[in-house]
Each structure stands twice: as C-alpha cells, then as structure tokens.
Amino acid sequence: MDDRDRKELVRQAFLAQQQAYAPYSEFLVGAALLTEDGKIYQGCNIENAAYSPGNCAERTAFFKAVSEGRRDFTAIAIVGNKRGEAGDYCPPCGVCRQVMAEFCKADFEILLAKDTENWKSYTLEQLLPERFTL
Numbered sequence: 001m002d003d004r005d006r007k008e009l010v011r012q013a014f015l016a017q018q019q020a021y022a023p024y025s026e027f028l029v030g031a032a033l034l035t036e037d038g039k040i041y042q043g044c045n046i047e048n049a050a051y052s053p054g055n056c057a058e059r060t061a062f063f064k065a066v067s068e069g070r071r072d073f074t075a076i077a078i079v080g081n082k083r084g085e086a087g088d089y090c091p092p093c094g095v096c097r098q099v100m101a102e103f104c105k106a107d108f109e110i111l112l113a114k115d116t117e118n119w120k121s122y123t124l125e126q127l128l129p130e131r132f133t134l
C-alpha cells in the first residue's frame with residue numbers, strides 16, 4: 001500500500017466518523033477497514049443508554065465485513081476525537097486489538113490519523129505482541 005492509498009483510507013475513516021452515535025461520551029470514532037481486493041468497510045462507534053451494549057468503531061467495521069464473509073484484511077484507519085474537534089491520535093482499545101488478532105496477520109497495518117495529512121502507521125504485531133489465540 002502506498003501513501004495515496006493510506007490517505008484514501010484515512011479519508012474514509014473520517015467519513016465513517018460522521019455516522020458515530022455517541023451522545024454519552026461525545027467521543028466520535030470512525031474506522032475504515034481495507035480488504036485485499038480494495039473494498040473498504042466503514043465503521044463508527046455506537047453507544048447505548050445502558051452503556052455496556054455500546055460498540056467501538058473498529059469492531060463495527062470488522063463485524064460488518066466478517067458478516068459478509070470477508071476474512072482478508074490488510075489495513076485499518078482509525079480516527080477519533082471529542083465532538084469532532086481536532087484532537088489527538090485514537091489508538092484502538094484492547095478489545096478491538098484482540099478482534100484484529102482473530103482475523104489478521106502480524107503485518108496487518110493500523111493507521112492512526114489526526115487529519116488527512118498526519119497519520120502514524122503500526123503493525124498488529126507492534127500494538128498487540130504475544131497475542132492470545134486458540
């Protein structure tokens with residue numbers, strides 16, 4: 001993947017963020033998950049009045065894709081900030097990292113972006129070493 005592709009994936013994560021349903025935390029998260037053939041699955045966080053039923057943006061994207069039979073993931077872009085105001089990088093929570101470990105190889109690329117010009121790239125191996133699998 002080149003930087004043009006990375007920029008497009010980040011752009012899609014910002015589009016996904018527009019769908020975030022987060023009236024309780026007001027922390028809006030968007031994710032864009034890329035498959036080997038170039039298809040992008042968007043996901044947003046979805047909160048709930050009872051709190052625990054809420055879901056992260058990353059897992060929304062994964063569960064959409066997996067429920068369509070996809071297993072061939074190459075990269076994900078993640079953006080998140082309070083009320084959509086410019087903020088910091090938004091690293092995935094531990095639960096989302098574990099879901100990535102279920103479906104992705106060690107070199108799966110995780111892009112954390114502040115805006116469409118500024119991102120950091122990690123591998124799954126870097127963000128979740130010594131992964132638990134069965």
Ligand SMILES: O=c1ccn([C@H]2C[C@H](O)[C@@H](CO)O2)c(=O)[nH]1
Nearest residue numbers: 025027029045056057091092093
């Ligand atoms: O990696 C993360 C971390 C948090 N959130 C969401 C969950 C909740 O709706 C809000 C505040 O925790 O951010 C995500 O979507 N992804």
Ligand SMILES: [Zn+2]
Nearest residue numbers: 056092093096
């Ligand atoms: Zn998460």
